[in-house]
Amino acid sequence: MSVFLLKRAAAFLATLVIASMLVFAVLDLLPGNVAQVILGDTATPESIAALESKLGLDRPALTRYTDWLGGLLQGRTVNSFSYDTPTATLIAERLQVTLPLALMAMVLTVLIGITLGIFAAAHQNRVGDVGVMAFSQLGIAVPSFWFAILLILLFAVKLQWVGAGGFPGWSEDDGGGLWEGTVALILPAVSLAAVQAAVLSRWTRSAVLETLREDYVRTARAKGLSRRAVLWKHVLRNAMIPVLTILGLQFAFLISGTVVVENVFVLPGIGRLVFQAVANRDLVVVRDVVLLLVAMVVVVNFAVDVLYAVVDPRLKASDA
């Protein structure tokens, strides 16, 4: 493995460990008394003491942190206060909605964003370019959750093609199925992707235009290669490096967007789970979900770093 990837892997692991410390500290140490927060201001000292004992808050913070992290690594988590079910079980159930939604949104983002960006760059300063840039400027200004509401207005209220929200489940026993489940996720995925694609199309356009000005592109054209061949064979691969960076950063926004859009469409995903947990003061669920979402962002950014090395072989040999 190259020095570049080793460094990135070390940074990835360090980020995960520090993130876990921060999440633990914010939810476990800062408020002074977690049991008080969970039970509210009207709790009696006896009930607070009982909950403290149940949660193991009478043990040192370091022991609680290592127990929590060790448990997570072994797939063992504590029970949610509201559901009396291990948080891992709750999260695994909800991921069946959130992961396909995030994946569908990401695929749509890449397809729409990169295609529009390349199209705009190839037609710079012409009608197509102006149209794409106008779309992207509007897309960036529209919050994904409002776009989601507009989609509900159009497709559920006006046209009545789909329901206004909800998720039938993946299993036919629950009245759902693969097709029904996928259909229920289309509008949420489109609402997430529209905004992200708008951002990505601008970056793709800039990256392609920047690469088109490189000397090796002029050389390739001078050799007699057509503009289209230069674009596909030489420009795109080099333009993908900044685009990958943006994609990695966009994933963090996509995850946030997923949390909000799940609430708009009343989807039983991670977003709904964490908001119900905040409302119920179910801090262990909040802690585990937030760490999972942060870990997803970190993992995707690490994957982007690995992809850099694939796209740009110079990085493999360097210690950048």
Added chain:
Amino acid sequence: MIIAAGGAIPAAGFSRRAWRHPSFAIGSLLSLCLLLAAAVSLVWSPYPPAEIDIPNKLQSPSVAHWFGTDSLGRDIASQLLVGAQASITVGVFAVLIGFSLGTGLGLLASARRGWVEEGVMRLSDFTFAFPALLSAILLGAIYGPGLTTGIVAIGVFNIPVFARVTRGAANAIWAREYVLAARAAGKGRWRITVDHVVPNIASALIVQATNQFATAIIAEAALSYLGLGTQPPMPSWGRMLNEAQTQLFQAPMLAVYPGVAIALAVLGLNLMGDGLRDLLDPKLARKR
């Protein structure tokens, strides 16, 4: 985006060029409307925004109620006007947090380089893993939702954004000949930072501040929509959307007005930022 050596933002003819720039002109007008709405609402609104008037609920737009009323009979126009205050408050403070801390860290990284720079950049990477929404969930779970929770969550996420932009722009300045000359003349790192680096990266930071302001407005709306941001009775565009969603079949337009207000405010700030970028860096404008 770097402007000429030793020069701050060029002033001569700037305003004349600015108003001829379509993006800047349209963006500035929209942003001015946002500011005016917030300013006017401090002293006047058609009705008290939180005044409940059940007999007049879900009214269509009329002379009495320009955009109609919601399910509790509250005047939509008044809520929209006063809602601008929440957006601006969060935007200003979130940008201030990000700007002051992020710019400081970026300048420090650029002036010291080595492990300090590495440390600042890793800290930035780390903070990026906590989008504003996740921070707001964490803080909201402990301290309860509210305007301050939103400001802190969005502001913290702004810190690495400003740190990265500042470091990138400042590093380019540190590589310039006039900085080398200043060092040769015996100027210290902090003197050079104040005299040469800051004036030359000011334009990049102004543009970034405009963009982050726009991002903060969207983030505030999302947090308020979820109940983690501005709390009643203070109106906010995000919470108006949340309440409108329960009336989609009876009064669909209630879900349109606040969204249009958010989109126009964000569009205005983004257009103004784009315009400023072109105006402050003519080289970049020619490339685009």
